[in-house]
Amino acid sequence: MAGEIAQDVAVTLTLIGAAMGAGGAIASQVIAGVITDRREQRRSREEAERWKLEADAKRRDRQLDRKIELFAQLLSETQNVLNSTQMYGNLNQETAESLVAASWQVLAITEEIGILAPELHEYAQSVAKATGNTVKAFRLRDALPLGTKKRRAAAHQATRAHEGLHSWADLFRQEARSYVIHGPVTPHNDADAALTASLEAWDKKLGL
Incomplete structure (x- = not known):
């Protein structure tokens, strides 16, 4: 989890640097989209793990x-x-x-x-x-x-x-x-x- 957060920060800083000459509004949307996508991926993995644990418990x-x-x-x-x-x-x-x-x-x-x-x-x-x-x-x-x-x-x-x-x-x-x-x-x-x-x-x- 800590590694993923650090990766998000790194991606965000990179995009900020690239977007400084591209227009603030567009850059903000791009950055927000990347962060949201990564959070959704994390949430999906957590949800899958939770379902796996529940399935294991039900099987037992x-x-x-x-x-x-x-x-x-x-x-x-x-x-x-x-x-x-x-x-x-x-x-x-x-x-x-x-x-x-x-x-x-x-x-x-x-x-x-x-x-x-x-x-x-x-x-x-x-x-x-x-x-x-x-x-x-x-x-x-x-x-x-x-x-x-x-x-x-x-x-x-x-x-x-x-x-x-x-x-x-x-x-x-x-x-x-x-x-x-x-x-x-x-x-x-x-x-x-x-x-x-x-x-x-x-x-x-x-x-x-």
């Missing part, structure tokens, strides 16, 4: 909106799996198929989160893994005859998988909220260690 806002949408979709799909696997009886065919579809959908969402919000990718991956484990565990449970030892063992594994998914979904929700408000994200390894200890304590509480 659109990405944030998409991230929030992905977080909500992941939690919604996860909640559907949790709700569908709370029943004690066997899953019907339609429910089983919808759970498989949900686990694939969670994987797809996880991949996009990895691109837009890499800070939460490991958390999303853990949710996706827990979702797949839960669906697999309940389908395995349902494939075994009722009242058998294998069925009871499989039922425990299914319940444990359900508990793990619930815990990972809660952790993801907590970290996603912090991420959205630009807060810190807990290192994934710390969260993983704490959750593993919690599930082991849960096993001991049940005497398993």
Whole structure:
């Protein structure tokens, strides 16, 4: 900006010197025209820069909106799996198929989160893994005859998988909220260690 002003002054002085014998009125018009043109150029550049900054801000806002949408979709799909696997009886065919579809959908969402919000990718991956484990565990449970030892063992594994998914979904929700408000994200390894200890304590509480 300072350089442009100095350039304006230099041009003005040059034109004044050239115009001293050309007639005051015409020289004044020429000088005023040059200065006005340069100011308009500066104003245009400033306006273009302002629009660029606004466009960048809007683009970032659109990405944030998409991230929030992905977080909500992941939690919604996860909640559907949790709700569908709370029943004690066997899953019907339609429910089983919808759970498989949900686990694939969670994987797809996880991949996009990895691109837009890499800070939460490991958390999303853990949710996706827990979702797949839960669906697999309940389908395995349902494939075994009722009242058998294998069925009871499989039922425990299914319940444990359900508990793990619930815990990972809660952790993801907590970290996603912090991420959205630009807060810190807990290192994934710390969260993983704490959750593993919690599930082991849960096993001991049940005497398993």
